[in-house]
Amino acid sequence: MQALQSKDWKFAPREILIPPNLHAWLLEQLYLQKNNLFLWTPVLIALGIGLYFSLPTEPPVLFGLAAFLLSASILVLIAPARTKSRTGQGAFLFSLSISLVVAGFLTAQIRTASINTHVLEKRLGPVNITGTIKSVEILEGKKGSRIILENPEIDNRPPDKTPQRIRLQLRADQNIAPGQKIKALATLNPPSGPVIPGGFDFRRHLYFQKIGAVGFIYRAPEIQEPNQSTLNLETLRQSINQRITKILPAQQAGIVTALITGHRKQITDNDNSAMRDAGLAHILAISGLHVGFIAGFIFFSARLFMASIPPLALNYPIKKIAAIIAFAGAIFYMLLAGTTVPTQRAVLMSGIIFLAVILDRSPISLRLVAFAALCILLSAPESLLSASFQMSFGAVTALVAFYEATRNFWSKTYSKAGFARKATLYILGVATTTLIASFATAPFALYHFQQVSALGSISNLIAVPILAFWVMPCAILSILLMPFGLDTLPLQIMGQGCAQILSIAHWSADLPSAAIHTPEISFPAFIMLCIAALVIILWRGAGKILALPLIIAAVFSAQTKTHPDILIAASHNIFAFKTDQSTLYATSLSKEKFVRENWERALGLNTKILPTDASAKQTANAPKCDAQACRLEIKGKKISFVKQPYALQADCIWADIVISQNPIKTRCPAKVKLDKFDTWKNGAYAIWIKSNGTIQIKNTRDQTGQRPWGTK
16 A cells, blocks of 8 residues: 655644544545545435434534535635645545435435425324325225325314325225225324334325325215216226236235236235245345346347348447346336335446447446435435335345456356356346345344244245346236236236246245344344445455444444343234243233234244233233233332222232323333333333332323324
């Protein structure tokens, strides 16, 4: 490494805190990134977005604007110095990095302000609602449908207190279609917050879809106006779903609709679980895999067709024409599938790849990935917080980096290969791709879902070729032939291919140790792993060694995370107690199933129901219950779950922590007292009992803070 000249340092602060050699080394490392800055641009933008969403209160937009103007002004002032010395270059790069972070912060602020939808504060109804159906999603089994109403009107409620969109579930869903204006009797609830403090905020997720209330319709709605549009994508999507459901068995139809239109609610919980445990869940989420198959099939088919016509092949650039046709097909597929974040990323990358084909350039590079990430972050900054964004870009970044580094090996080996070697290379490529993608997405899977598939490579090696050469070509033929009523055969063939993929998923999921389940890793550990991965892939120079201490610190942080001992649902309908390291006792196994399953995953424990009476068989660590209350001890602290009001007085005297199903209206000397009014106001609760006897309490209201999507 070339040492920096001493004249570069005469205006720098004296090396009181930073030794000269370390100072020079850090500046040298920063200087090495000057030609790689574009790759770091989405990372720095994402850092600013993450800082914005981590705030407990909503900052004024003027704050972000002022910070951006200040950072940009400093950047302009420093810019001339970047050509004079490496010190100036380093200072410029540092200032530019700060400006990009602030730009990400401001982008997220502007995006939030642009939503500006009202979020319902409390339960409302039954009440009459009128609105236009934006979308219809068929649910699995006989659960009916879920619809989204746009521009709703609620009886006796002013427009400024009405959400822009409302999500409703109904069982009597005959003749319901997007574009219709309906009137229905419904009950509305505020969107649910996190099921555990620090967990995923469903309320924020719905806010950025402009959904400010959820609920259910009591009976068949009254259709006031039919669908006036004949070119509505939602109408087309629903028509395709209905056609698929009519032709195929329910199990096959669920997978086929997921692959063609992006609707996944028809897939049973059993099939979803099998696909997840087998490492095949990515097949159900339309992403680069699917867009690549669709675009590639259209590209090669169009090129082959035009090559068979001599006047076209001899006089026109058929390769470039095929690229344009394929990109148009990819855009149509994205619109049909619902424009999710992975689909948008895949189409953006496909567009640049086909543009490179048209311009006779090399298409695959990390700059392409950075450009796609930058476009999505600037247009929808909230995407950063979703598992789909993180896993999608994590996988594709690792794959592109690997194949960029090994490009010469693959191209040389493939160019001289015969059929047998090409087939071997294909199998090797699928296996290598699966291993890299699985390894790259493992931190995200552990953090968001608390599991990774141990046998994903095997199941993907079998299932992905079926998807590529059997299922997706039939999907294209089905869509093309559907307007003519000739889609039955390709849909049936596609359904058989999906059935084979499901069989592989169930076979793999049933094998011993198919999926590895772990308790939730800490957020600091997750962030350190992400930064370490970015340093390994994007950093240029010896600075890559900084990834090693980050990985060590992440592993240590993950091991030292402590999980709550007591959990209380926001509905106050279910509580859970962790009395040891293997069992979670819950007050019910039938109520709040979704909440309980999330608790199980977060803590990595199986749930048992609390004994219902004193005569039930008791174990040493199990709570002692009767018809009035349950009593237990955790780390020396006495806890009482009170079922009946007349048990409150005695248990308030006995217990350190009292959790009551009913309002606590009398004086209660217990140190901690929680009833239904606490959860109604503050959401879900988590309680930690420390080894030194201290009690730590968190609730989801403290987590979400005073934000536009939070509780007021």
